[in-house]
Amino acid sequence: MSASFTSEEIMTVAAARMLSDGTVCFVGIGLPSTAANLARLTHAPDAILIYESGPIGAKPPVLPLSIGDGNLAETADTVVSTPEIFRYWLQGGRIDVGFLGAAQLDRFANINTTVVGPYNRPKARLPGAGGAPEISSSVKEVLIIVKQSKRTFVEKLDFITSVGFLTGGDAREAAGLSGNGPTAVITDLCVMRPDPLTRELKVSNIHPGVNRETIKASTGWTVGFAETCEDTPPPTAHELETLRDLKTRTALAHGIQGDAE
């Protein structure tokens, strides 16, 4: 790993790059929000950020700590009610990209954020769905951003909260879901994309300084690599400077030492 940037920074930068300018993006809190705002502050100034609490076209000067921070409302083009967000804007088909996180993920990019262990006697009770099930089934394209480890990238989910490609192949379409589903999973080690036929996630880009063995050891299934697998270009000076500046401003604004996440 190069000393000039952290694994979290390359993950955030790689995710931000996937958001093209002018895209309408439904943003979750945490890493997705960091990546979407980095995109807006670098190559995608006209990206439209929508938060489920109601702000449409939010341009927060610092990263929000919660999904409904005041700076989202103050900088938005408009603020609508939460039912309107889900009914007219999400279900209405107005969103291009949904950015999601995950507690557990399987090889077909299905997501669990509900429980670890049996549902009625969970080992760990996680926060639950939030907006994710309908985001993953309503937007044109889902991007998943999540730190990679064997605990997170599992062979079998304890619960399917949000659907990726179910059992692979055309299972997603057969279940009646619209949208293209997850098009990329961005981690601190690599980028994975679904195989066009089997829909199983394959490594498509490896971040600088990471080797294949590390990725294999951090994945709970036998992970495959795309034939065209390439290296992720390292962050540019501009990307890094913008990200660090955003994080510093955020920490100052929220009175937090260190990282805002």
Added chain:
Amino acid sequence: MAEWMTLADAIASYVSDGDTLAMEGFTHLIPFAAGHEVIRQRRRELSLVRMTPDLIYDQLIGAGCASKLTFSWGGNPGVGSLHRFRDAVENDWPHPLAIEERSHSDLANAYVAGAANLPFAVFRGYAGSDFPRVNPQIRSITCPFTGEVLAATPAVRPDVAIIHAQKADLKGNVLLWGILGVQKEAVLSAKRAIVTVEERVPSLDAPPNACILPHWVVTAVCEVPRGATPSYAHGYYERDNAFYRTWDRVSRDRERFGAWLQYVLRAKDFEEYLDLQRDPQVQAVYQ
């Protein structure tokens, strides 16, 4: 017809043991003062409904007020877990908590259905997920025009809704702005509605199309300045992010939570609770 009264009187008059209670506010305008008053009056067996339980329901659950929770995202926003909620679900402490788990899209639609006096919500949702397996209330309905299969879930029809807003006038017309969440729908879906406000004003001076709840859909209105803290009230005060982080420490441990709870019970109202926060003994609970 809205009646101005103290928050203590409003909770005593309109919230009973066993009620279905929805306290809404999406990160913004969370009615914490009202939550504390419910704890102080030791309500029991409540069936709580809320999209994001947040700290307010973590406190009610830990205090033993709830027997059921209907929700769609149960975390401490930007911080992590709700430990009292988790302790109830994972260990039945202080007693078992039944859960009815849904998604944001579902609950938002279900409040709209309740406000519209419909028995159920219909929307595109849950396809392929495990939710219908664990929640038998999540069903489907076939569109009579196109044949499309859609999700159908019961409307939310609380006995009582409680929200916090910025202002109300002398008659009890309520004005709120900023992030509105599902507050309007919660009030209109409920049999009774209690609204706490930052201030009572002679006139709202609101532009057309402002979000106003007319006095005749509100049961009780109570002036409670800072009544949404540690969440925020747009135009009045900021979110107390430090308290959300401190809560992680307070709620993680049953004894420490118990010590915090004593200060809620000891205070005669929310104002006194807020004053107590400067007390070195209370500060010690937070360290």
